[in-house]
Amino acid sequence: xxxxxxxxxxxxxFLTVALxxxxxxxxxxxxxxxVTKLEGGNIANAALISGWFGTGWAIAQFFSSPILGSLxxxxxxxxxFLISNFGQGISFVIGALxxxxxxxxxxxxxxxxxxxxxxxxxxxxxxxxxxxxxxxKFGILGAAFGLGFILGPAIGxxxxxxxxxxxxxxxxxxxxxxxxxxxxxxQESLPKDKRTRFTFAKANPLSTLSFFxxxxxxxxxxxxxxLNDIAHIAxxxxxxxxxxxxxxxxxxxAGMLMMxxxxxxxxxxxxLIKRIVGAFGEKKSLYFGLICGAIGFLGYGIAASVTMVxxxxxxxxxxxxxxxxxxxxxxxxxxxxxxxxxxxxxxxMTATAGIFGPPLFSHVxxxxxxxxxxxxxxxxxxxxxxxxITLSLIWAIIVTSKEPARIQN
Numbered sequence: 001x002x003x004x005x006x007x008x009x010x011x012x013x014f015l016t017v018a019l020x021x022x023x024x025x026x027x028x029x030x031x032x033x034x035v036t037k038l039e040g041g042n043i044a045n046a047a048l049i050s051g052w053f054g055t056g057w058a059i060a061q062f063f064s065s066p067i068l069g070s071l072x073x074x075x076x077x078x079x080x081f082l083i084s085n086f087g088q089g090i091s092f093v094i095g096a097l098x099x100x101x102x103x104x105x106x107x108x109x110x111x112x113x114x115x116x117x118x119x120x121x122x123x124x125x126x127x128x129x130x131x132x133x134x135x136x137k138f139g140i141l142g143a144a145f146g147l148g149f150i151l152g153p154a155i156g157x158x159x160x161x162x163x164x165x166x167x168x169x170x171x172x173x174x175x176x177x178x179x180x181x182x183x184x185x186x187q188e189s190l191p192k193d194k195r196t197r198f199t200f201a202k203a204n205p206l207s208t209l210s211f212f213x214x215x216x217x218x219x220x221x222x223x224x225x226x227l228n229d230i231a232h233i234a235x236x237x238x239x240x241x242x243x244x245x246x247x248x249x250x251x252x253x254a255g256m257l258m259m260x261x262x263x264x265x266x267x268x269x270x271x272l273i274k275r276i277v278g279a280f281g282e283k284k285s286l287y288f289g290l291i292c293g294a295i296g297f298l299g300y301g302i303a304a305s306v307t308m309v310x311x312x313x314x315x316x317x318x319x320x321x322x323x324x325x326x327x328x329x330x331x332x333x334x335x336x337x338x339x340x341x342x343x344x345x346x347x348x349m350t351a352t353a354g355i356f357g358p359p360l361f362s363h364v365x366x367x368x369x370x371x372x373x374x375x376x377x378x379x380x381x382x383x384x385x386x387x388x389i390t391l392s393l394i395w396a397i398i399v400t401s402k403e404p405a406r407i408q409n
Contacts, residue, residue, distance in 0.1 A: 009187040018144040019178035020117045023171040025152020029255035030160035032240045051362025058354025060112030068116035069344015074198035076188045080120045087114025089175035096168035119343035126331045126339035127189040135328035139273030149262030157255015211345045220399035227392035229350045233357030234385035238365040264317035282325045289322025290393040297386035301379030
């Protein structure tokens with residue numbers, strides 16, 4: 001499957017995703033501060049509103065993901081990449097011009113509707129790489145996320161210190177560059193003879209449930225992924241405000257820390273996952289990644305110093321091993337003609353986590369920093385995430401006990 005053309009295509013997908021993640025990373029350190037500014041400086045209230053922003057984005061993604069997934073199975077992967085990148089650019093322009101919370105909220109809704117590049121990238125790899133080698137490829141693709149988050153938050157934080165709208169303009173430019181790059185260079189990965197007819201029955205968000213019912217062998221592993229999807233939300237939902245409350249950090253300092261998160265992710269995803277999976281197999285690597293994720297988030301939650309935060313970042317970065325392993329397990333159980341539908345279903349599932357996760361963690365954070373409560377522990381949301389990852393680890397051990405310990409080539 002992996003011809004020279006496919007290898008070139010993977011490089012282009014890698015760069016396209018890196019640019020897409022760069023545009024998202026740019027706004028991470030400034031969005032909570034922009035909400036806080038529009039809300040008159042109230043951090044606790046801004047946390048609640050930011051949580052509902054995340055919920056709105058996830059609801060939009062929930063409805064759009066199966067549609068984009070089914071469209072990619074019918075028309076191919078490239079058109080979905082282009083729609084996603086161009087649409088993200090428009091959403092950032094609207095956000096940069098937003099005069100109020102409501103217009104800013106609408107820009108995030110549009111962003112959720114067109115957020116199809118990640119699931120399409122996973123489908124692209126499933127099209128072109130043998131199942132036995134997918135975990136390492138998924139890991140390398142994960143490095144593209146890290147590359148975007150190395151420069152993105154740092155740039156966004158620096159620009160945000162001058163003007164909170166500047167990062168949004170730069171994110172828009174980056175998204176449009178990604179669109180042009182994909183339009184010119186990206187090669188289609190799905191042959192016409194492997195495409196399936198688009199139907200609204202498959203594109204219906206509720207078809208996500210029917211897809212899992214049609215493929216019961218992926219349900220148990222999907223639960224593992226779902227618990228981690230929820231846990232992951234704790235970081236973007238609360239960390240910037242947590243750092244501002246706990247350490248007094250502004251956009252620049254928070255952006256630099258997120259850059260360190262990106263560097264750690266690139267090292268793990270680009271250099272370590274293939275070695276770890278190659279040495280221990282997908283199953284043990286899955287367990288290892290979940291253990292590191294649980295420890296890392298616990299470290300965030302109880303951190304009493306900046307040093308402890310950075311140590312926790314290094315440990316949590318190894319959580320990425322779990323993501324590559326679980327994707328390898330899931331894609332190996334679905335036919336080549338339904339990889340787009342699988343990723344669309346997983347995208348909708350992730351979106352439902354995004355519906356409940358932001359208000360959950362933002363309310364926990366708001367409670368933990370409000371005077372008069374039983375306890376004041378700003379990192380409570382991170383501790384809750386650690387508990388969820390631990391539960392997913394226990395479930396993963398149960399459901400994969402009979403899975404073969406495949407070793408990567």
